[in-house]
Amino acid sequence: MSLVDAKVRDRMIVALDYPNVSAAEALVWQLGDVVTFYKIGLELSIAGGLDLAADLIGAGKKVFLDLKLHDIGNTVERATAAAAERGVHILTVHAYPQTMAAAARGAKGSPLEVLGVTVLTSYDDADLATAGYHMGVTDTVRLRAGQALEAGIAGVICAPTDAAMVRAILGPDGRVVTPGVRPKGAEVGDQKRFATPAEAIAAGADRIVVGRPVTAAQDPVAAAEAILAELAGA
Numbered sequence: 029m030s031l032v033d034a035k036v037r038d039r040m041i042v043a044l045d046y047p048n049v050s051a052a053e054a055l056v057w058q059l060g061d062v063v064t065f066y067k068i069g070l071e072l073s074i075a076g077g078l079d080l081a082a083d084l085i086g087a088g089k090k091v092f093l094d095l096k097l098h099d100i101g102n103t104v105e106r107a108t109a110a111a112a113e114r115g116v117h118i119l120t121v122h123a124y125p126q127t128m129a130a131a132a133r134g135a136k137g138s139p140l141e142v143l144g145v146t147v148l149t150s151y152d153d154a155d156l157a158t159a160g161y162h163m164g165v166t167d168t169v170r171l172r173a174g175q176a177l178e179a180g181i182a183g184v185i186c187a188p189t190d191a192a193m194v195r196a197i198l199g200p201d202g203r204v205v206t207p208g209v210r211p212k213g214a215e216v217g218d219q220k221r222f223a224t225p226a227e228a229i230a231a232g233a234d235r236i237v238v239g240r241p242v243t244a245a246q247d248p249v250a251a252a253e254a255i256l257a258e259l260a261g262a
């Protein structure tokens with residue numbers, strides 16, 4: 029394992045996008061002390077990932093529960109409180125004012141960081157127009173970042189290409205977490221708004237979320253180490 033500062037290590041969140049717990053556990057085992065922060069999203073949560081979250085927390089890892097909640101206020105508040113009780117570090121909700129305000133109430137008094145998903149990194153202006161929105165990506169992200177601040181949640185999820193604008197809105201204390209991260213030359217896949225790890229940090233991101241560049245790599249440990257080295261130099 030390279031001599032990367034623990035703070036730098038915590039800046040990289042590896043997305044455990046797997047169809048079952050044993051595949052996710054195999055990667056966690058392989059990565060060992062290299063990775064300190066994991067994301068459990070929709071696919072793995074449905075396949076038993078909530079119990080894995082508890083195991084990871086018990087083993088000293090940090091867990092980002094990526095459930096992208098969006099429901100009536102009562103439901104979001106109670107689901108957020110349940111996540112806070114499980115000791116997860118980050119929970120996502122969609123960045124709608126009612127939803128974010130409800131999540132802020134649910135997380136109150138706990139260290140849980142609620143992050144509002146502004147505009148998914150797989151969307152561009154044309155996708156928003158198709159979905160019936162009259163504003164483009166930049167204006168929508170700007171609006172939602174301001175509403176996240178008003179709602180009193182910890183911060184937002186945005187593309188690295190939005191991070192500088194979002195950092196200016198949230199100020200130094202807001203959390204800016206960016207998926208859509210691709211090391212130079214990596215497969216882009218379904219991401220439309222993306223940048224390199226170093227570019228994301230330089231633009232003001234606190235943490236990056238990385239899935240396939242690590243999980244689909246021939247050597248996940250080397251891939252994770254290379255990203256950490258890039259973050260350390262950023």
Ligand SMILES: O=C(O)c1cc(=O)[nH]c(=O)n1[C@@H]1O[C@H](COP(=O)(O)O)[C@@H](O)[C@H]1O
Binds near residue numbers: 069147217219237241
């Ligand atoms: O909330 C997220 O984490 C998220 C938001 C977003 O706008 N875009 C996005 O890709 N994500 C997640 O970040 C991860 C990105 O994975 P890779 O594209 O494989 O690096 C996936 O787990 C996505 O669910």
